[in-house]
Amino acid sequence: MGDADLLFKALADPGRRKLMDRLHAHDGQALSELCRHLDMTRQGVTQHLAVLEAANLVAVQWRGREKLHFLNPVPLQEIYDRWIRKFERPRLKALRDLKRRLEEHGEATPTAPARRTP
Amino acid sequence: MKAAHRSHFVYVTFIRTTPAKLWEALTEPQFIRQYWFNTTVECGWKKGSPWKMNRPDGSPTDTGEILEIDPPRRMVIRWQNEWKPELKAEGPSRCTIELEPVDSAVKLTITHEIDRPVSEFIKAVSGGWPRILSNLKSLLETGEVAITSHPGH
Numbered sequence: 602m603g604d605a606d607l608l609f610k611a612l613a614d615p616g617r618r619k620l621m622d623r624l625h626a627h628d629g630q631a632l633s634e635l636c637r638h639l640d641m642t643r644q645g646v647t648q649h650l651a652v653l654e655a656a657n658l659v660a661v662q663w664r665g666r667e668k669l670h671f672l673n674p675v676p677l678q679e680i681y682d683r684w685i686r687k688f689e690r691p692r693l694k695a696l697r698d699l700k701r702r703l704e705e706h707g708e709a710t711p712t713a714p715a716r717r718t719p
Numbered sequence: 720m721k722a723a724h725r726s727h728f729v730y731v732t733f734i735r736t737t738p739a740k741l742w743e744a745l746t747e748p749q750f751i752r753q754y755w756f757n758t759t760v761e762c763g764w765k766k767g768s769p770w771k772m773n774r775p776d777g778s779p780t781d782t783g784e785i786l787e788i789d790p791p792r793r794m795v796i797r798w799q800n801e802w803k804p805e806l807k808a809e810g811p812s813r814c815t816i817e818l819e820p821v822d823s824a825v826k827l828t829i830t831h832e833i834d835r836p837v838s839e840f841i842k843a844v845s846g847g848w849p850r851i852l853s854n855l856k857s858l859l860e861t862g863e864v865a866i867t868s869h870p871g872h
Binding site for chain 2: 604628629657660662671673674675676677678679681682
């Protein structure tokens with residue numbers, strides 16, 4: 602499976618997205634800490650974390666005997682660059698062009714064309 | 720210091736390149752400015768070397784010192800913000816850069832930390848690092864950057 606497939610598969614589960622939200626709220630948590638605030642079994646959380654780690658959405662660091670989980674936003678930035686930025690740019694340009702056109706015409710015609718004296 | 724008394728972020732990206740090329744990309748000023756929104760870096764890249772990041776006009780954004788360096792595996796920079804008084808007031812942070820070959824790629828891990836429970840500086844860099852790393856990956860793998868301007872500057 603390619604990097605992007607792993608990433609989108611990891612994001613496709615509501616439980617995993619919730620885990621990401623938990624880490625976003627408080628980064629660098631151990632498994633026991635994460636389990637405390639989630640309505641999931643310890644085993645379920647462990648499995649979800651493994652999928653997130655494989656997709657590089659979670660980075661782990663050992664502090665002594667404690668394994669801490671960090672939300673890694675870099676793949677999300679890559680999704681943004683690859684899948685969102687390029688699609689929003691033409692739309693923003695279209696809106697800007699529309700605004701410019703409307704404003705140019707608006708200034709030139711304070712009254713409706715039909716009522717204008719020839 | 721316990722993790723709870725410290726603010727820190729960890730960023731990881733896998734780049735299809737070699738540790739030598741990635742190390743060059745992290746230390747070569749002409750390379751850095753391509754993915755770091757025209758920021759330039761002055762540093763001798765030895766333990767104890769002063770380290771300085773400048774805007775294109777030469778004004779410094781951050782200063783510090785190389786605390787540890789082990790090419791092409793690891794370096795630790797003492798990192799002090801210079802351009803925003805409220806961030807500068809938080810004092811120095813520590814940025815650890817680690818490279819580890821994994822299959823045909825290199826795992827690049829950036830850990831940025833400061834000895835304060837809440838840090839505006841760490842919040843500020845947390846917006847920048849993902850963009851910089853995404854740009855660096857794109858530049859090394861495709862020869863082009865994805866983002867050319869820094870929204871915060």
